[in-house]
Amino acid sequence: MKYSSITLLTGGLLAATTGLAADTSPAATAPGFWDDPVNHPLMPLYALSFFAAIVAILVVVVCFSLLRVLNVLINLTAKERAEKQGITYVPPSSFWQRVVQKANASVPLAREQDIDLGHDFDGIRELDNHLPPWWKWLFAGTVVWALAYLVAYHLYGNLPLQQEEYDREVAIADEQMRARKAAQPVEEIDVNTLKYTADAAALEKGKGVFANNNCGSCHRADGGGNTIGPNLTDAYWLHGGGVQNIFNTIKAGVVEKGMPAWGKTLSPQDVRDVTFYVMSLQGSNPANGKAPQGEIFQETQATTDSTAAAPQASL
Numbered sequence: 101m102k103y104s105s106i107t108l109l110t111g112g113l114l115a116a117t118t119g120l121a122a123d124t125s126p127a128a129t130a131p132g133f134w135d136d137p138v139n140h141p142l143m144p145l146y147a148l149s150f151f152a153a154i155v156a157i158l159v160v161v162v163c164f165s166l167l168r169v170l171n172v173l174i175n176l177t178a179k180e181r182a183e184k185q186g187i188t189y190v191p192p193s194s195f196w197q198r199v200v201q202k203a204n205a206s207v208p209l210a211r212e213q214d215i216d217l218g219h220d221f222d223g224i225r226e227l228d229n230h231l232p233p234w235w236k237w238l239f240a241g242t243v244v245w246a247l248a249y250l251v252a253y254h255l256y257g258n259l260p261l262q263q264e265e266y267d268r269e270v271a272i273a274d275e276q277m278r279a280r281k282a283a284q285p286v287e288e289i290d291v292n293t294l295k296y297t298a299d300a301a302a303l304e305k306g307k308g309v310f311a312n313n314n315c316g317s318c319h320r321a322d323g324g325g326n327t328i329g330p331n332l333t334d335a336y337w338l339h340g341g342g343v344q345n346i347f348n349t350i351k352a353g354v355v356e357k358g359m360p361a362w363g364k365t366l367s368p369q370d371v372r373d374v375t376f377y378v379m380s381l382q383g384s385n386p387a388n389g390k391a392p393q394g395e396i397f398q399e400t401q402a403t404t405d406s407t408a409a410a411p412q413a414s415l
C-alpha cells in the first residue's frame with residue numbers, strides 16, 4: 101500500500117517535471133540545467149523527485165526484508181506442525197532455487213545412473229546430459245537478434261552501420277574544427293620574408309615552446325646536443341642555418357632521422373618563436389656540447405639578401 105502510493109507520487113512528480121520542462125524549452129534563452137544547477141528553477145522539483153525515488157527504493161527494500169521474515173516464520177510453524185504429526189519436514193525450495201532448477205533442468209544426482217552412457221575412464225563417467233535450457237534460449241535469442249539486425253541494418257538500412265556512424269562523427273568533428281578555425285584564424289607566416297629579430301617577448305615564448313615540447317630530450321636543455329639530436333648552438337648545420345632553413349627544418353622535421361615535423365602540432369607563430377630562440381643560442385657554447393655536424397653556415401649571405409638567396413641555397 102505504502103509502496104504503491106509512493107511510486108504514484110514519484111511518477112506524478114516525474115510527469116510534472118517533464119511537462120514543465122517541455123513548457124519552458126521553447127524559450128531558447130533560458131540557461132541549460134547544467135549551466136547552473138543550483139539556481140535552476142526546476143531544481144526543487146528534481147531534488148524532491150530524487151528523494152521520493154530514494155524513499156521508494158527504501159520502502160521496497162524494507163518490504164522484501166519483511167517478506168523474508170514472514171517466510172521464515174511460516175516455515176517454522178510448518179516444521180513444528182510436521183514434527184507434531186511425526187512426519188519428516190522437507191522445507192520447500194526457494195524461489196531462486198526453482199529458477200536455477202528451471203534454467204539448468206539438470207538431472208538430480210540420485211538419478212544420474214539413468215543417463216549414464218556406460219563409458220568409464222578411470223572413474224570419470226560420461227553422462228548424456230542435454231544442453232541447459234538457459235543456453236538454448238540464449239541461442240534462440242541470438243538468432244532472433246540476428247534477424248532483427250539484418251532487417252534493421254541491412255535490408256531497410258534505417259539504422260546506421262559502423263562505417264556510416266564513423267563517417268558521420270568524422271563529419272561532425274570536421275565541421276567543429278572548421279568552426280573553431282574560423283573563430284580564431286591563424287596568421288600564416290611567409291618564411292621567405294621572415295627576418296630574425298632578437299625580440300625579448302618572442303625569445304621568451306620560443307624558450308617556452310622549446311621547454312614544453314621537450315626539444316631538450318633530443319637536443320639537451322641548453323641546445324648542446326646529445327646522442328640523438330645535433331648541437332644547435334654551433335655554426336655547423338646539417339640542414340642549413342639562418343632563419344629560413346631553421347624554420348623549415350623545425351616545421352617539416354627530418355622524420356626519417358628522428359626529428360619530428362613540428363608544423364603538424366605547433367602553430368606557425370610557435371615555430372617562428374622557437375626558431376628565433378634556437379638562433380639566439382648561437383655561440384652560447386655550452387659545456388660538453390656535441391661535436392659539430394654538417395656544414396658551416398655563412399650568416400652574412402643570409403642577412404645581406406635574406407629574402408631571396410638563403411632559402412633556395414640549401415633546400
Ligand code: HEC
Binds near residue numbers: 315317362374
Ligand atoms: C625525438 C628527438 C627530437 C626532438 C624531440 C626534437 N628534435 Fe630536432 N632534431 C632531431 C634529430 C635526430 C635531428 C637531426 C636530423 C638529421 O640528422 O638530419 C634534429 C635536427 C634539428 C634541427 C636542425 C639541426 C641542423 O643541424 O640542421 C633543428 C633546428 C632542430 N632539430 C630543432 C628542434 C626543435 C626546436 C625541437 C622542439 C620543438 C626539436 N628539434 C625536437 C631530433 C629531435
